[in-house]
Amino acid sequence: MRGINLFILVIIVLIIVATSGFLLWTNNTKPQETNIPNQQSTEEDNTKKTVSLCSEYQPVDGEISCEEAMDLALNSHSGLVTEIRMANNFRTANQQASGKGINAWRITISLSTPLEEDGEIKNNVRITLERTTGKEISKYYSK
Numbered sequence: 679m680r681g682i683n684l685f686i687l688v689i690i691v692l693i694i695v696a697t698s699g700f701l702l703w704t705n706n707t708k709p710q711e712t713n714i715p716n717q718q719s720t721e722e723d724n725t726k727k728t729v730s731l732c733s734e735y736q737p738v739d740g741e742i743s744c745e746e747a748m749d750l751a752l753n754s755h756s757g758l759v760t761e762i763r764m765a766n767n768f769r770t771a772n773q774q775a776s777g778k779g780i781n782a783w784r785i786t787i788s789l790s791t792p793l794e795e796d797g798e799i800k801n802n803v804r805i806t807l808e809r810t811t812g813k814e815i816s817k818y819y820s821k
Contacts, residue, residue, distance in 0.1 A: 731762050741809040747783035750812050751805045760802075761786040768806060768815070781809045795819055 732744035742750070748759050761784075768782040786804045793800045800819035808815055 731759060735762075735764060738809075741781070742783070742807070742812045744783070746812065747785060747807050747809075750807060750814075751783075751785040751787060754814070755787050755789060755803050755805065756791065757787040757789040757803075759785060760788050764809075765806065780815060782815055783807045783809055793819060 732748070735744040737743045744762060744764075748762060752759065763784045765782045765784045766779070768780050768784075784804060784806050786802060788802055789800070793803075798821065800821060802820045804818045804820070806815040806817070807813065
């Protein structure tokens, strides 16, 4: 009788240890919850950032707005706008200094997918858009 009781006790202890080990193992193999923002909150953050980047620029009749310029730039390059400036009398590299410049928007985007150009990884692009038409005047990639 004593041998049977000891055997049952050992079996119960083994079941408890095995169950505890299994529960601990499954708890550790579950994916950790991370605080990944959903797409909607990311879009809201980008909208807030857009509003703050464009807050100092008032719309001008006959010109595209700051927000429209950002949208045009983001249509051609996916990423986050980090800077936007209004450039008066902008000249491209091949224009002479004495020539009349163009009023433009200069938009810098941190690319969501970096590009490789001439063996270098480029993380940013600066796009210059003509302010009355939105036409792209120039683009420059940088690290």
